[in-house]
Each structure stands twice: as C-alpha cells, then as structure tokens.
Amino acid sequence: MRHYYSYDEFLQDCHTLTQKIDWEFDAIVGIARGGLTISHLFGEYYDIREVYSINTIGYEDTTKLDCTEVFNMPTIRCAKNVLLVDDIVDSGETLELVLSKLSSRYPDTTFKTASLLYKDTASIKPDWYVKHADVWIDFFWSDDLKNLAKAQTATTHP
Amino acid sequence: MRHYYSYDEFLQDCHTLTQKIDWEFDAIVGIARGGLTISHLFGEYYDIREVYSINTIGYEDTTKLDCTEVFNMPTIRCAKNVLLVDDIVDSGETLELVLSKLSSRYPDTTFKTASLLYKDTASIKPDWYVKHADVWIDFFWSDDLKNLAKAQTATTHP
Structure with missing residues (x-):
C-alpha cells in the first residue's frame, strides 16, 4: 500500500498543523530534505x-x-523558541537525534517539534502532528517533477 | 500588476530548468527562504x-x-560542483553576495546559479533561469496557506 501525498493535501495539512500549534516561536528549523518545503x-x-x-x-x-549523524547545525541568532519541522516521524531516530543535538548546543532555547505525519511506532512523538501514517507515503516533492519529466518525454518521443 | 505564481507553474518551470541545466553537480544550496522549496x-x-x-x-x-549580510554558511562536505538556487534574481545583490561568500570559503568548489525568474536589471545573471520577471510575483509558498486560512475562517465564522 502506498499513498500519494499531493500538494493540495500538504497545504490542507499545513493549515491543520497551524491550527494545532498553540505556541509562539521565533525561528524554524527544517530537517533536510523532508522538512524543507x-x-x-x-x-x-x-x-x-x-x-x-x-x-x-x-x-x-x-x-x-x-547510525545517523547530524551535520550543518544552524547558527541560531537570537531565537528563544524554535519550531523543528519534518515531513514524517517514522522511526523517530532522526528527530530524536536532531532535537538532542540542538538542545545541547542551545541549552537556553526551547525546541518543540511538528510534523505532518507520525507513526505510532516512533521512538518520539512530535508535539504536534496532523495524521497517522500507516502506509508508504509518496510525497509530491519526490514524485511530481519526475512524473512530469516522464510525461513530457513520452509526448516528445512517443 | 501582480502575477500569482502557482504550484503548477512552479512545477512546470522546475522541469524547464532541469532541461536547461547542462551541468553535473553534487550538492545544492538554496537561498532561504525563496530557494527552499x-x-x-x-x-x-x-x-x-x-x-x-x-x-x-x-x-x-x-x-x-x-546592506545585506550572509549567515549560516553551510558546511559543504565533499561536493566539487554546487548548484546555488533561488526563486527570483531581482536586484541580484543577494545572489552576488552569497556567491562571493561561498566562493571565498570554498575556493576549490565550482558554484553555478539557477533561478526560476530573473529581472534584466539585476546586477548578476544566473547561469540558468526560466522566465523574465517584469511584474510583482506572488509565490504560492507565500500566499496559499494564508488564503486557505482566510477561506476556512470565513466558512467557520460567516
């Protein structure tokens, strides 16, 4: 089972996430690549x-x-409350590690976490999330550009 | 005059950009925030x-x-060819500065630049771009979430 996660679904879920996040923050850290958009x-x-x-x-x-290694730790300028975002919390290993590294580096900063999707089996639960993930997710940022290229190649060279 | 730049237009332009980029690179740097998606x-x-x-x-x-200041210079691991991406090259000041800082820090790395939009009046021309910009651009990443929130508030509290 796979689920195609479209831009429209993403937008709706981002909206739902903003409705859930009852906290003020002054910086955002996205975990690359999934958390970038x-x-x-x-x-x-x-x-x-x-x-x-x-x-x-x-x-x-x-x-x-x-094992997983964190690199390119951002230099957080003066933010005191930072929202850490990712697309999906799967095993939880990445989020847990990133959170631990950021908290050690910035002990006076509060970090909270938000994701679009979350698996119940993860080792860490984000502070806010939208949906439970129980199947493989094909995100639009992974598929759309490749599919467009395939479709246009098929049209040009039938 | 303003132009709404939708996700669909973005996707098509990303595809066009990939068709234009005749160069192999092993890392990507996006200029935040515009270049993130x-x-x-x-x-x-x-x-x-x-x-x-x-x-x-x-x-x-x-x-x-x-004046503009660059911060959070990434630690580029071992890439020799790096593509620097942004949404729009407007005055060109940001791209020129970022390119200069990265080139100084990584003198043995080749940086090339790509953007979706480019203004003829910019101080620097990206190596690859898709379209000329002559009006104000409202990107979907700036507008869509705000518009969705407004629409849903209007429905909930008519």
Missing part, C-alpha cells in the same frame, strides 16, 4: 525570516547497527 | 542528499545604503 511555507505564514535547515546522514555499518 | 524538489529529482540552505538578512542603515 514545510519550513518555507511556515516561514512565510508566520512571517519568520529565521528559517534554517539541518542535515542528517545515515550510515550503514557492517559491524554496528545503522 | 526548489532546493527540496531538485534534491529529490537529482537524487542529491547534500541539500543545504544559506540565509541572508537585509539591514536598513541610517548612515549607509541598505
């Missing part, structure tokens, strides 16, 4: 120019379990 | 996980002209 729309919606991103990379190690 | 879609399309963002802030100074 939501961080962009939220930055515009909340009129926040301090929109940052943070990167993680997963390694497969032959001797240990798979 | 395009950096996300391009990261997925080109299967590049090294997607970074960079921030700029504009100051109004009473004694000098307005």
